[in-house]
Amino acid sequence: MDSKKPPKSVRLQTRLILYSTCLIVLIMSLVIILVENRMSETIQDEARKRGMAIARNLAAVSTNALLTYNYVALEQNAEKVALDPDIVYVIIHDKETRVAAYSQRDEKQGTILTDEVSRIAVKAREPVVQPIVSEEKKVPMLDISAPVYIKESEEKWGTIRIGLSLERMQKEIAKTRLNLFLLGLFAIGLSILGSILLARRITRPISKLVGMTIRAARGDLDQIIDIQTRDEIEELGKNFNHMIEQIRIHRNELENRLREITSLKAYTDHILSSMTNGLMTIDLEEKIVTLNQMAERILGMRREEIIGLPLGQVFGDRHPLYRLMADTLLHGEVMFHSELELEKGEASLWLMVSTSLLADGEGRRIGAMVVFQDITEIKALEQKLRQADRLAALGTLSAGLAHEIKNPLSAIKTFVQLLPKRLENSSFMEKFHVTVPREIDRINQLVEDLLELTRRRARPMVNLDVNRVILQIIDLHGEEMERKKIFFENRLDRTLPSIQGDSERLYRAFSNLVINAIQAMPNGGSLTISSEQEPSSSMVKITFRDTGIGMDEETARNLFNPFFTTKDKGFGLGMALTHKIVEDHRGTIEVMSEKGKGTIFSIRLPVVKV
């Protein structure tokens, strides 16, 4: 088909015909040559046998004539034999090798023939056949000589020679050869015809197959070849059908896979573009691979302009987002919901950023991913909220402070307003001297507490025994507790290690808890204070447990806020102060409370390292 191809393709059919023809011609030629040789041999053999028979016959009839040298009889015999058209000459030699008779050549009678053939023939004691060529007619001949013996004698009495013409024989051979040649030609023709048919029979299904492969190569896989030759070709066809079927199945599978992949890609693309978070991925060379629409919008960059570029080049090496991604990629430092401030013109852009490493199916690192959210507005809101919170806290604080101050102020005012009228009243003056300084002290204490609460630096810490501090407090409140029918249960650990702290401040802190407990039990109850060293940590744990009125969850949660108030109860600065003091001692305070059942305060303070 493609004539431009250098090794010209020869059709299989042509090649088959050519090869089989060559083979047939070769075989036929061999057969013809063999048969011809055989036949020539047979014909020659027959001629030789005939010649020999004639010679022997003549010898038999000529024995007496030779013995008697009866040349006439011999001549007659020779002429009679020479009548045979194939006999060219008949020569009879006598005992002395002279020519006794020579057919049609009487002049030779009595002579001795000296030619090579004659000499061999005369000398021979056995019959001899010598091929010769006649001088006149240039025909091939056989000189057949037969010696003549008489019975029981070794003596040779003469030689009979016949010149047998091979002309007729050769004509016969030529005829046979011609026949054989014709026969051969016919056979070759017939064979070629047969081979053409055979070749066609073989090549037609192959052509079919070829046509099908061409169509299949062009993509037409919806075909089935039907070859019924009951041989390898049929097998080939079947296999080809099977192969095509397999290819079709594979192609369909691939198409399905491709469709799936395409739809999956579309799906992920859709997800990426629908995401309300920005998403960006980089490869191991820090080149940007993915950037979704939200990321474009948040970062104010166009995907086409930065995809494939190194992140450091796009944002600059000092850009926080770049550093974050580079850290993630290089050191595997994964970020979760960390806040990032980016410069955006004069304002800042706040992002909530999470990074992660990207790995392939076998866990090999292939890049890093960042997901981010624009939280600038949330941040601004938070700022406002914080402001509001601060204001609210300030409000609570000032309201609490006002409340706490107004009570003693009210008392002082009353006493002061009454003073001019009752200067002479000793009972009043007595009360005045007790109450007014006390109330002024209360206000002063409040101010002190407030300062304490906001003080940044604590005084130097010393080694102290927590149990002793607690027992001092209980001692001070013992009378009040007795009056209020509050039972104190001492569970203080006497082997408690000392801690480092400010005993005055801890006294304040624990005092507040004890006062709180007493206030919580207006109808009596029990206060259990325990101390122990926690075996698992180097902390001392002090627990204040009362069986008082308890508090609800909200109260417990806000207990340590300064002046936090509920409908029932207002806390001054006491609890806030306690909290502050414990924290200043690098300790913790927890409260557990159930309304109507009681409250437990647990304080943990670090043990001094010896």
Added chain:
Amino acid sequence: MQNPTKRILIVDDDQGILDSFEVLLGDRYHLIKAENGFDAIRILETDPPHLMFLDIRMPGLDGIEILRRLQKEEKCVDVVIITALDQENAEEEARSLGVIDYLKKPLDIFEVERITSQVLSSGLQSAN
């Protein structure tokens, strides 16, 4: 002016306030002091006063709650609120619960005395 038969109940968790009422009214009236809401309720049940000065913010049982109970039990006691709170809704609530007056701390003795004499001498005074 002096009328020791007139009972005045002062309810406040602040000792200073109780002391100042003591010196202000204690020598002219029968002054009963309660440190908390529970005590106040007990006194209200057993020995109802002619006038009650009531603080709002107290541990356990606050002033507003006491007012509610009084209203619920249809007890007629003249109540004057004395509070350090500066909350409009508290005043509104108290007034809706029928208090005579709402005084803010620090109290003025002249105002306290004016209200006291007004309540105890006029027809506003509740029957026992």
